[in-house]
Amino acid sequence: MYAMLSTIETDRLSQGDSVNLSVAFPLRRYIEEGAAEAMLGGRRHAITMRGTACMALSLLDTYGAAPYDSYPAEGVNYDALARGVNAMARRSQSLSHLRRQVGDMLDSRMGALPQRVYMLHAQYSFGEFARSVYAQDYQALTSFTHHPFGRRVVLELPDNHRRDSFLNVPLDTLMHAIDRALDQGYAVCWEGDISEPGFSFSRGVATLPHSPRYDQQLRQRWFERRQTTDDHCMCIIGRAHDRQGHPYYIAKNSWGTDNPFGGMMYISRDYIRMKTIAIVINNETCHIRL
Incomplete structure (x- = not known):
């Protein structure tokens, strides 16, 4: 995740632009997405924080992106978060209840997600911001x-x-x-x-x-x-x-x-x-x- 976002940031610099992307935003979305699979698919589908560089692009395509200042979430132990969500998923018997539990835990550990993000006095949705810096290229x-x-x-x-x-x-x-x-x-x-x-x-x-x-x-x-x-x-x-x-x-x-x-x-x-x-x-x- 870090390397792919760093590559996008470096490419923006080469084009005379500067952006600092939030790593926490796509990782949060990945954990949220994985919670349902962990519950319904069992241990074989437990969340792991390992992935490919392409996974970062796939998450940006699906969920958008955020600037670092909008969602910094410093000092988060993502492996511990994944273990916590996996434990919740094993115990849960309601997907809607699990999603609320996971959302509350992520808000507590990472901070609540903003509704919109701002950069250079402009307001964006997560998808709009991703397209402005990444554009699937x-x-x-x-x-x-x-x-x-x-x-x-x-x-x-x-x-x-x-x-x-x-x-x-x-x-x-x-x-x-x-x-x-x-x-x-x-x-x-x-x-x-x-x-x-x-x-x-x-x-x-x-x-x-x-x-x-x-x-x-x-x-x-x-x-x-x-x-x-x-x-x-x-x-x-x-x-x-x-x-x-x-x-x-x-x-x-x-x-x-x-x-x-x-x-x-x-x-x-x-x-x-x-x-x-x-x-x-x-x-x-x-x-x-x-």
């Missing part, structure tokens, strides 16, 4: 060979609860899309694996051992063996090189600022090639030729 890409290239596919990910789809493209096309977006001043929402020993937030780097074998086939093998997993999302904002000339991508993380780069991560190009599950980029930069 993003494309999700992935690259795996067990699906045909050139088609939208539903990735088999544990966190893809909403069965979001991704355009499946060859690996080199995916990398070119990242570079093209950055060259044009847009950010890239990155979703991928952070379980490798070379991923270290404390050092601010993510690397793989050097190898000439980092290709589509090895990438697929790692995914099928679950050596590449869907762990985390970050917002890629630029590129850099180390002293030896090795290329890196610069990413904003959501884990605070306590590393040598103020919370930024330097991710090697090989790491991006092999450990990316999916990316989300602005449609203005996405001219895919298959």
Whole structure:
């Protein structure tokens, strides 16, 4: 959620605009939505706060958005909220009663939702505000060979609860899309694996051992063996090189600022090639030729 909203905010900055989006608003809507499924679907449909970058876009499409100042909800433990709602859902025998209970609890923990939101002296509904800053102009890409290239596919990910789809493209096309977006001043929402020993937030780097074998086939093998997993999302904002000339991508993380780069991560190009599950980029930069 944080990475996708950060990507939208960064893209607005590149267009000469500035917006600070509320993370709490879509997360509240997600919990409210999940309460009914948790009650009617049982434990198999319990709310989890894990999801894909596309989930954030889906929530914006469905419920709209709010500026941070309209709904800040600081210091919320969303995992604890989800556990509380799941417990309510297991006990409840009335959907309308559950919705009232959940609404009261979320109001208590997060604050009541405003009826309208305001920005720069203008008044918006949640949907109007979302369209003013987002306008459904993003494309999700992935690259795996067990699906045909050139088609939208539903990735088999544990966190893809909403069965979001991704355009499946060859690996080199995916990398070119990242570079093209950055060259044009847009950010890239990155979703991928952070379980490798070379991923270290404390050092601010993510690397793989050097190898000439980092290709589509090895990438697929790692995914099928679950050596590449869907762990985390970050917002890629630029590129850099180390002293030896090795290329890196610069990413904003959501884990605070306590590393040598103020919370930024330097991710090697090989790491991006092999450990990316999916990316989300602005449609203005996405001219895919298959």
